Structure formats: C-alpha cells, structure tokens
Amino acid sequence: MTSSLQIRRATSGDSGEAAQTLGLAFADYPFTRHTVDSRDHRDRVRSLQRLFLTEIGLRCGNVWVSDDLAAVAVWTTPSSVGLDAAFGAIADQVVDLYGDRAEIAARADAATACLRPTDPVWFLATVGVAPASQGRGLGRAVLEPGLQAAKDEGCAAYLETSSPSNVAFYQRLGFAVTGSVSLPDDGPTVWAMLRAAR
Template sequence: MTHSDHDARVRPAEPGDLPLATRTLTRAFADYAFTRHVIAADGHAARVARFQELFLTHIGMPYGRVWVADGSQAVSVWTTPEHDPGPGFAEIGPLLNELAGDRAPYFESAEQVLEPYRPREPAWFLGTVGVDPGSQGKGLGSAVVRPGLIAAEAAGVPAYLETSSERNVDFYERLGFTVTGTVDLPGGGPRTWSMLRRV
C-alpha cells in the first residue's frame, strides 16, 4: 500500500472519534516506559485511559489539532502556537496529578528536566501519538503524524516531540526529526529523547 492510500484515510478527528481514539492511545501506551514511570501502577490501564482522554478532550481538541487514521486505529495529538493550551493544562493539572498518584513527584521531576530542551520559539508539539497494537507495522504511525508536519512546515515553525523509546527515535529520524537532548529521568526513570524537526 502506498503512502497516498494511507494518507487518504487520515482525517481531522471529530468528537465522535474520541472514545475509539482514547482506546487506541490507551492500548498503545499500555506498557510505555514513560507512563509506567509517571503514572501509578495501581489501576494503571484505567489511569492511562483517563490521562489520554483528558489530553484529547481538554488539550488536543480545543487548543491543538488531532488526526485519526483508519477508524481511529492511529491517533496524533498536537498543540500549536496559534492557541496557548495553558488554560487547558491549568484546568486538568490537578486531575493529572491525581492520576499520577504516588508517581506524581516523578511526573513533576520529569517535566522539570525536560523543560530546558523544549523550544523557546513557536513550535508544533506532538503531545501524543499511538497506533493500536493490532494495526502496527502498516505505516499508520507516519501517516497520522504527517499532516502535522505539513502544517508546521506551512506555518514556518519547527515540530517538537519527546519519546522514551529508542525504537521511536529511528522512526522519527526518518520523518526528519533530529535528537536535541537525551535525558535520564530522575528516580530511575527511562532515558527520554527530545527531538526537533526544523523548517
């Protein structure tokens, strides 16, 4: 299947897509090193699901851009310089803290050590992207990320992301990102890469 076939199945998310999109992201992040480190183990899957749902409904949809592919089997959630997501984060901050549970201090310290690597200039920030485990390896990940890259390029701003998976580093490098920082998260957390795609 060519890229264009996939890209034809990528579209902006609508409110009706959110339950499935949440499920996809929850399944994709079920055993992700970063979420394991910053979200409590007790009821972990349910916490991750609520975390992703809050990010989709309170950040991505109102302040950023969300794309889905193949019936929400792949999802990308971006924040953009056009709309400051600060109010959304302020609103859900206490809830995220609650979801982090006994890992809240690790969540906070991860944010603190990653902050210096985040772009100071306007940038598109790939907040979360996931492909349902049953649909991986079909090119859906790059297909669902690509509209954000095109839009960032059109706006003349870089795209930025963070990943705690070495395998993802190669994937994003193929999409034009370069590593701008490598951080071992405090408290025995995973190595996390900051990556920027310059215009």
Template sequence: MPTSPIRPAAPADLPAAVRTLTRAFAGYPFTRHIVAADGHEERLARFQELYLARVAMPFGRVWVADEGRGAVAAWTTPDGDPGAAVGELGPLVGEIAGDRAAAFEAAERALEPYRPTEPVWFLATVGVDPGRQGQGLGRAVLEPGLEAAARAGYPAFLETSTERNVRFYERLGFAVTAEVALPDGGPRTWCLCRKAA
C-alpha cells in the same frame, strides 16, 4: 501504504481514539514511570481522554486513522494557547498519576530546559493500535501535522522514551536535540526537533 483514510478528529472519534492511545501506551516506559501501577490502564485512559478533549482538540490539531481505531496523532500549535486548560487539569493529572505524581513532576522539571522557547508544533502524543502496527499508520497519521507545520513555517518538536522511536522519527526528518536521564529511575528520554521548512 495504509488503506485507512487519515482525517482530522471529530468529537465522535474520542472514545476510539482514547482506546487506541491507551493500548499503544500500556507498556510505554515514560507512562509506566509517571502513572501509578494500580489500575494503570484505567488511569492512562483518563489521562488520554482529558488531554484530547480539553487540550489537543480545542487548542491544537488531532488526526486519526480509521475513525480513531487505527492511529491517533495529537499536536499543540502556536495558534492556540492551552495554558489555562492545562492549569485546570493539574490537580486531575496529579490524581491520575497517583503514587507516581512526584515522579511525573520531577520528569517535567528535568525535560523543561530542553523544550523549545520559540513557537513550535509540539507532538504531544501519537499512537498506533498494537494490532495495526506495521501498516504505515504511524507515519500516515503524522504527515498532516508535519506538512501543516512546514506550511506555517514552524519547527516540529517531540519527546520519546524508546530508542526504536528515535530511529523512526529521524527517518521523518527529526534530529535529536537532547538525551535526558529522568530522575527517580525514570527512562532515558530523547528530545527531537524537525526544522522549519
């Protein structure tokens, strides 16, 4: 079991949380597909910072382990509507994606039909610092969100682009609802849902 306390993220945790997510996603197939290779990690860090600061923290829920240095889980929830913020970020996200912007848009179009239309807790991102993997931090940082969604009576939904992650989420009660071959040579991506309690 992890020894790092899990707690809701505070604004002061943002820099460490961004570093953790950037390190966790540096080689991830989906982000490699949708974010330009030149300056990839800097672009990825900008994307993570924008998402956490402008969407997840004000409109959703974010939990961290070790003040963001160990693990981070960010959710959107039915309680907040990030639509306007997401719309404002569109041009910035396109700029961050660089020469992969069209692939990003195509991936979003391909996944959209498989996303829930009913209210859900959407696990937008979760990452464990590579140096801290294998300590149970991933599960620990996810549990508060899973418990909160269950208490509120909502399903939880996520997407992942690695088969290893699919097995991890299945152990947490998720079931695969779709398997999507992303266009433009993108990675296979799985949609998973955990039913409401």
C-alpha cells in the same frame, strides 16, 4: 499501508475510541510506566490520554486520526489559544490519575523542561497506533498532516520520546535528536527531537 486508508481531523465523537487507541499504545511505554501509578495502570493511562485528547488536543490544538481510529496524533501549535488555562483546568485530575507516582511525574516534567525549544514550534503532544494495527504505515500517515502544516507555516516540529526505537522512526521522518536527559528516580532516558522548518 492499505490504499483505502484515510486520515482525517478528529471530532469530539471520536474521543472515546481514540483514547482507547492511545491508552493501548502507551500502556507499556517507558515514560508512562515511570510516571503513572501501577494500580489500574492501563485504565489510568487511558483516562490520562482521554483527558489530554479532549481538553487540550480537541479544544486548543489539532488532532488527526485514521478513519478506523487505530492511529491518533495530537499537536499543539504556536497559534493554539488557551493552553495555560486548559492545562490548569485539568491539573488536579492529572495528579489524581498519576496516583502514587505524582511526585515522580512532577520531577520528570521538571527534568525535561530544559530540553524544550524557546522558539515557536508545532509540538507533537502524543501519537499512538493500536498494537494490533502497527506495521501498516499508520504512524507515518497520521503524522503527515501535522508535519505538512508545520512546514506550510514555516515552523519546526518538536517531540519528546522515551523509546529508543521511536528515535529511529522519527529520524526517518526528518527529526534530529537535540538533547536527552535521564529522568530522576531511576527513570528512563527522554530524547528531544526537532524537525527543522523548511
């Protein structure tokens, strides 16, 4: 990691480039490959990420970015206000972007619901590092503010991942696997991971 690396709160002006970073990071991710239409797949993934970043993360949650916007982390928290309304407002757009995989995406969401904790948690909604910038420590760095804030509030942090290599990465950050599910429709495995309140 370079000594000049700065992590800061995201602003609305960051949304285009930050969504591009997330779109690149998730273009070939197992969950998005399973749930997002293959036609114009990369554009759809980028649009989904931008929608989520602007309408959920920036409005209701917490978003941190690296100063070069090569890394982005989006959290929702127990104090996030208006999440249900925000999700409701974008639901039709999300379904349109899922395209011919919309029903598969709905079944995937239903299958993972049983994994989620009932206690209040900081939920890592999405995190990504642009492929060209991976290996610089940006993933860990952009996660640290959220992990520290959860710790300061006495809250656990929770996430889901469909990448086996991500499981090991998150374990190094103190997360433990709390469950897993194989998605229907020949989908990938999703692991639920929790970092206990400390």
